[in-house]
Amino acid sequence: ADAQKLVLTGSSTIAPLALEIGKHFEKLNPGVRVDVQSGGSTRGVIDARVGLADVGMASRALKQEERDLIAHRIAMDGIGIILHQKNPVKSLNDDQIRAIYTGKITNWQQLGGEDRKITVVNKAEGRSTLELFLHHFLLKNPQIRAHVVIGDNQQGIKTVVGNVGAIGYVSIGTAEYEEAHGMPIHLLPMAGVPATVANVRAGRFPLSRPLNLLSKGTPTGLSKRFIEFAQSAAVDDLVTAQYFVPLAR
């Protein structure tokens, strides 16, 4: 890519945010273009590694074998458990969640709720939210007895909205927004910590992931300037507008 054009590829979760950051960056640096392509975190890793993209995007921490890249955190995203508004269950502990997801508990009655079948909503293989969730609850994917497997955040929310017995996990920012806009869902606290953006930002919420920009080696030139801009406090309002959690500074 030429010096004035920056190509970002990767996580579809980060893409809308990166697009907005890119637009602001373009405004501040006339003549510069920032092209954002989505396609998934793995794609961001691969493209950044082979140089197809100047900067990769990954909505998770780098794995062991990906340490040849450098991750630059630009925001946080908390993952919260959501239930339907009509579901009287107001909190679940980790063991209960584990039991639900492994199919040991199949009815809300067993958890003090109504007599209603539990619909377990899980994420598709490879998604970083899934990896985070499994890691936190010490589960393996084959153990999970899901009823619905989803791709992206919105699908999860729409699924829970449409099904009183459903349980799922989604991005907290998104869930807060939808809840505020009248979607019949509610977020559960985790280990007693309420699932709020503020708690994620403060690092109190146990289930959260970093949103990373990736570079091959130490970034230089335009990439460096962009990454620095994306990490600066100047983008905090953009991050908030996309319902993610700005970095604690």
Added chain:
Amino acid sequence: MMHDTKKLLSCAVLPTSYTLSDIEQGAACCVPIPHIQVENLSVSYHGKSVLEGVSLDINKGCITALIGPSGCGKTSFLSTLNRLTDLIPGCHMQGRIHIDGADVTDPRLDVLALRRKVGMIFQKPNPFPLSIRRNIEMPLREHGLSQRSAIDERVERALRDVGLWEEVRDRLDAPALALSGGQQQRLCIARALALEPSILLMDEPCSALDPIASAVVEELIQRLRNRYTVVIVTHNLAQARRVANYAAFFWMTEHVGKLIEFGRCQSLFDSPSHDLTAAYVTGISG
């Protein structure tokens, strides 16, 4: 009476296979009993009149040929007799038609029953894209016959009637479209006969066939005389002469068809009373 019959015979020469008893049974044809009575019939398409003021009586058991140049309304006339005009968008008919005393133009008439009674054969053989057997069986079933043996018997009888039985008996389940043109046309006739109609309308039934097939079908039509009232459109004047007892000559003036002359076949051909008829039957020979 006897005199009439003779005249008739001299015009419509019967095939050699006919015996005297055949002719004698043919009394129906010789005694003019009107079977179809048409009064002041007009047909229009999308408001444009194509046939006007036709009145004639078609006699029971006789073969009546309709002749005339293309476009003069012969097909349109035929189609009114079984109310096939209902199906043609924009087609409208006026006037009176009585068949066996019932008014064909009555909107409350049961047209399905009418059409069952008045069979129709088209210029281009139009067997359905089904097997030979199904072609005959399907209409029978639709008309309420459901007993296997009765159906099989009727299928065979109809095919025998048209002389097709020997040719197709071991391939009744072959597609009808695999038959030759002449066979297809005979199948279409068999299909109509199986419903036991009393009237058969034929719209140039031989014109799409080669001469041999055409001769076979023509001979078949002659065998239908007396058992059925046949109205046949043909461009082949020689054929009209050979098969018909009565002939009706249509002509078109200013794009509107009219019935010019109607009468005994022989008199129409040999001593036409109208100049147009004379010109047509002599000027343009087959």
Added chain:
Amino acid sequence: MMHDTKKLLSCAVLPTSYTLSDIEQGAACCVPIPHIQVENLSVSYHGKSVLEGVSLDINKGCITALIGPSGCGKTSFLSTLNRLTDLIPGCHMQGRIHIDGADVTDPRLDVLALRRKVGMIFQKPNPFPLSIRRNIEMPLREHGLSQRSAIDERVERALRDVGLWEEVRDRLDAPALALSGGQQQRLCIARALALEPSILLMDEPCSALDPIASAVVEELIQRLRNRYTVVIVTHNLAQARRVANYAAFFWMTEHVGKLIEFGRCQSLFDSPSHDLTAAYVTGISG
């Protein structure tokens, strides 16, 4: 020679509009100069032979009628003469055909030039879905004529030749498909004539037309005598008698067509030398 001419005339009655000078110009037809020489021709479809061992010479300026029952290979025979067989999948021909001395079966032959020289008219009129003018003009342009005035002149001449000019002169840009059947057929003939062929093949050119249109086209064909070598397939034996100088009778034995008899029209009809011919020309009259 004179004798021959008389015989010929008595068979193919010339229309009243013909004058003696016409007949005298027609020397080409009376002196048998072979124009098309066919030797031992066979045609097969997908390996199945349908026509075998046909040998005959077609004379210049004469009208030769091909008669015979359906399926005996008349159309197939015609199609070999302008190599239209090339277009039919699975069709294969064997034998020799010479036109004006050139070998038609030669694979290196310029078929486009051949087909320009050998015009063909089909049973169903097939004007292109273009305007009347474009139907004639387009082939001319494709054959390299590009001068506006020359084209216009040829279009007019061709339309006059077929007697269509007066009927369509003020609607040359109307769609050809809006013409009546007979007009369409004459347009197709005009289209072929505009290319100035020397041979015209006609495959039942009148059979899809009503008698009046048919008579017009027939008269037109007779006017083509002497100027063109015409090979015409017809099911209408009366027509063959009326128009043709020579006749070839094809018959099918065991699904393979053969040329049974070929000769002067009159002798073939009046004193056929073969039983099959006799049966065909008498047994099944028009």
Added chain:
Amino acid sequence: MLKNPYRLSDLLMTITVWFSAALVVGAFFWLLSDLALHGIAKLNWSCLVSAPENAGRDGGIGPILVSTLLILGVALLMTIPLGLGTAVYLSEYSSGALARSIRMSLDVLAGVPSIVFGLFGNALFCIWLGLGFSILSGGLTLACMMLPIFIRSTEAGLTAVATEWRHGAAALGLTQAAALWHVLLPAAAPAITAGLMLSIGRALAETAALIFTSGYVDRMPDSLSDSGRALSVHIYDLSMNVTGGDQSAYGAALVLIVLLVVINNVAASLADRFLSQRITTS
């Protein structure tokens, strides 16, 4: 004459047919009214021309419309000549080994999931040919998807042209090219337009293949080598990735449907004009 014994079954049939038609239409009106209900609020003139803001929740879809049309244009520019050429080859020389293998691979390709086309386009056009994420890559990939549909329907149209005309043209000594140009293609025009509309429909609705080729950038494209977001990708992103993007998604869906109707009508009237010119004037 009597009343029929078989009238009852006829009545039953009539009821069944009316009921089925009503059911089908009813289901679709449910769907369409839902779409309209959700999306209509988002629709106005300014949204058609302005750029998206806030990840598409606000603002319009101007650049996206432009990208969509450019991608479609590129795809059509490829599809029409290649498709016509191939269809002509298949219909006129159908017996060859090449024809047979092309026909077979076309049938197979009709069944390849679109996402695989996306990966193919990414590998071939973006990376191997170095076009990168661009409108060009997207259009070319779409062309690959449209070709099977377009070729098959054009071929069917050509083979359905009456043999009378083929033989008529040949008998006049016309070259095959002349016959095609003057007679066969005009006569097959309705089938060709139908195939074209089918392929346009498929192209406009395509999501998976475009994410990997024309990309995600929602800026107004400067050239064909710019990345540009297609309308269907926009809809997908709004409904699946963007929090609070549903209403915009419905709005964009409505625009897409209207666009399709407009394109279809334009195509149909162009074809009509072309046909009537060929048929009636000199």
Added chain:
Amino acid sequence: MLARVTGGIALAVAVLLGLVLMLLVRESWPVLVGGGWTRFFVGDGWFPSSGQFNLLAMLWATLAASLGALLIAVPLGVLSAVFSRFYSPGWLIMPLRRVMVLLAGIPSVVYGLWGLTVLVPLIAGWEPPGASLLSAILILALMILPTIALTSEAALAAVATSNLQGAAALGLSRKGIVLGVALPAARVGILSGALLATMRTLGETMAVLMVAGNVVQTPASLFDPVRVLTANIALEMPYATGDHRAALFASGVLLMLIVTVLAWLAGCVGARSNA
């Protein structure tokens, strides 16, 4: 000359299409040779991260969804085509066709979105989880209905009027004409329309992904969530590497094979009914 030019174009297209097929095969090659093709049909299930690549459950789901959609859409589509050819009052025909053309062009994402927000909750209220084989079938049926209705209508329109007139002249009722003549005469056209539709159901990705629930399991009831092969590719491809990626491509190859077999079968049926 024409043969050269069009042959050249055809060859170019053939090469292009060949490249697509090559890519599919090349990308799936590692698992095809590495693990043998049998691994797609044996084993505990689909756990790509632990090297288990059993596609059978998804294959059944794909077939069940397609078959179900056809069972609904073919009768409805054909009957509505019959309606517009034989029963509809004249003024209704054009609007009806317009609606069908419109619907045929609605992108699958939109069907999916609608299914997810309207249809799935409806079914969930009846029998959770809602996202299920049934919802996939219904959405697919809705998607292919226009195709089937339009192609059937075209096939019915192509039935020779001589046949319809002949049937009417035999005194057949409208029902008799439709069932006895029109539909049998149009069967090849209807069949090829249904085939087109089947291909679409097999290849459809986004809409099914959004409503089917995507759980890898062999469906035991209509209310079971299922994952079809295309959804599997779309869900996992962006995150897949190595053998996992190759296995996804292999499932693409499998889909293609099914479609090929179908196309071939249809060819046989068409050839037979023409003869």
